[in-house]
Amino acid sequence: MGEPILEFYGLRKEFGGVVAVDRLDFVVDRDTVTSVIGPNGAGKTTIFNMVTGFLPPTSGRIVFKNRDINACKQHVIASLGICRTFQSVQIFSEMTVIENVMVGRHLRSKTGLILSCILPPVMRPEEKKIREDARHWLRFVGLDASADILAGSLPLGNQRMLEIARALATEPKLLLLDEPASGLNTRETIAMGELIGNIRALGVTVVLVEHDMELVMGISDHVAVLNFGMLIAEGTPAQIQENPDVITAYLGE
Numbered sequence: 001m002g003e004p005i006l007e008f009y010g011l012r013k014e015f016g017g018v019v020a021v022d023r024l025d026f027v028v029d030r031d032t033v034t035s036v037i038g039p040n041g042a043g044k045t046t047i048f049n050m051v052t053g054f055l056p057p058t059s060g061r062i063v064f065k066n067r068d069i070n071a072c073k074q075h076v077i078a079s080l081g082i083c084r085t086f087q088s089v090q091i092f093s094e095m096t097v098i099e100n101v102m103v104g105r106h107l108r109s110k111t112g113l114i115l116s117c118i119l120p121p122v123m124r125p126e127e128k129k130i131r132e133d134a135r136h137w138l139r140f141v142g143l144d145a146s147a148d149i150l151a152g153s154l155p156l157g158n159q160r161m162l163e164i165a166r167a168l169a170t171e172p173k174l175l176l177l178d179e180p181a182s183g184l185n186t187r188e189t190i191a192m193g194e195l196i197g198n199i200r201a202l203g204v205t206v207v208l209v210e211h212d213m214e215l216v217m218g219i220s221d222h223v224a225v226l227n228f229g230m231l232i233a234e235g236t237p238a239q240i241q242e243n244p245d246v247i248t249a250y251l252g253e
Contacts, residue, residue, distance in 0.1 A: 002029030005174055005205050006051070011060035013046050020046045022229040024060065033196060033206045035216040038226035044209040045087065048176050052084050053077045064174065081173030087182060089159045093152025097143060100151050100162055101134035104169035137165040141195060157188035164195065175199060177208040181215050193219050217241065
């Protein structure tokens with residue numbers, strides 16, 4: 001067993017009479033790539049929403065680096081080192097590519113995003129550093145050449161890369177990727193897998209929700225399978241591929 005970075009204990013989320021996540025007990029180890037898979041409606045994105053403070057759990061505990069984060073606000077959770085992307089790409093279309101990444105970087109700045117818009121002279125050296133850091137992350141994801149174009153003009157694959165660059169600019173310890181390969185072609189999916197491996201090499205723990213089984217089985221250290229909000233199996237990719245419950249519930253005969 002490795003060192004835990006994220007732990008769930010009896011986690012439950014109800015929406016009225018509907019149980020989206022039910023009694024989830026699960027541990028994510030530090031410095032790993034963990035995939036959460038399952039049919040649509042299995043509760044995968046709901047877990048991400050609870051971890052990042054978008055939704056409060058109905059009951060149970062979420063622990064990040066030995067700290068209970070159930071009652072933490074979204075900005076506090078982000079400052080602790082948790083960042084995410086979304087199923088539908090969330091970028092600022094009318095801002096340039098590099099400005100999008102700078103928004104993420106301002107989480108770690110002394111001035112913050114609002115004061116940076118005024119840009120008093122005393123803040124200019126820090127703003128220059130933020131721009132340099134943003135360009136570094138654009139190079140990391142392969143978008144440096146597109147830094148000064150409007151983000152909305154990028155193709156979908158590059159928009160997903162941009163969203164990841166912005167997330168990385170926050171210096172996360174835990175990165176949650178919600179269907180990062182959705183809408184990508186084969187070449188783009190391969191590039192996404194390589195990028196996730198490079199992110200892990202930085203010392204960032206990655207948890208992804210994904211339906212592309214080739215991607216999942218190729219990059220994951222650990223796979224958790226949900227069905228109707230419950231954890232039905234977990235293990236290595238090889239163990240999951242051979243698990244009869246998983247085959248019945250999700251992978252198919």
